[in-house]
Amino acid sequence: MTVNNEGWSSFKTNKWLFTTPSSSYGRPRTPVSNSRVSESGENGTAPESPTKRANRPRTLSDRGNEILDNHEAVSNLYAWNWSEVREIYPEKGIINPSIYCYAISCVQLLSHVPAIVRILQDHRCQDPICLCCNWKRFFLQYQGHAGTINWFRDAFRKDKKFNQGRQEDAHDALLAILGKLDKIAVQSPRLKDRKVADDLFGYSIRNEVQCRVCKHKHVYYENNTVMTVRMLRKDPSGRSHSIKELMQHLFTASTIYGYNCSKCKKKSDAPVKPTLLRAPQILLLHVSRFSFDGYGKKISRPVAVNETLDVASMATAGQSTVYKFCGAVIHYGSGLDFGHYFCLARSRKREQQFVNLNDSNVTLNANFRIADQSYLVLYRRAEHLTNIGGDKSMI
């Protein structure tokens, strides 16, 4: 496993930062220009309703509103539930020739996302080593009990990735697949020029930093697709932290030491408060189990997976977005460079049930509590799961 430099590390290195002009902060939202409305019209989506606009927080910068505008345009473009895909495939395994469980588990996880399956169904191209064509041909549409994984290696051969003959990190594999999805040609005019991974999994964090000297508030935005959360210090009572608690920790206020204010040009230790501006359509979490004790050990403590998760307490305007746990890549093993990955996912045909996909083995009706060793976790919006009755939380 590798340590992902998301969150505050990236904030400090300015990797994902978009600085807004300080003068725009605090102003009421500027109206959507005519050109932007007609742009979204061409993409086949209705212009944003005045009610939605009116409900927005009024203290966002123009950049913040732009992020939300793009996000709202996405909701009509993809298949969010299984009734919108052309065919629902039976659950099947993938043969692991040696050390490819990190790739197999990620392919299985993403094959349980309706939007991805529909994109693969609509995709066609001339490239013989195309990840998407071969994913469809040798796995989704494959008639046997288990397909092969050779096409995954072939797709990344040119990138010099995943061909070293050793176990790799599932988080790296997931990011590499999302990178390919962002570049594929989708035979659908409405998806032309869209960044698929960002549309499906993208989220935005709004960071508000206040200079201690001049009191000016600066706002920065981070955009990303996979949210890295870290294991928290062991609870003295021995109870497991929940996924929601790990997420909430990412959104707690902290201090940037030696913050350089662009307004008064003075340095100070500035308080910063991150909030979730754009909740993703599909929430992908990476549970970083890397220990920073100097030995680089894996933290094997269990996490309690919330079956239902509402991000209202982290949202910029406190708005509720409710998610349902839909799958995980689970890692068993004490070390970072070995062990085994497998996938747990909601069944495509019976969404109230989970299926355990472990290389070529498939176990229907699996217990979702084995996800307490999750390394990657996937949540879909509750409104996209049409086949689950009731809203009772298992945890």
Ligand SMILES: [Zn+2]
């Ligand atoms: Zn292709």
Ligand SMILES: [Zn+2]
């Ligand atoms: Zn200042």
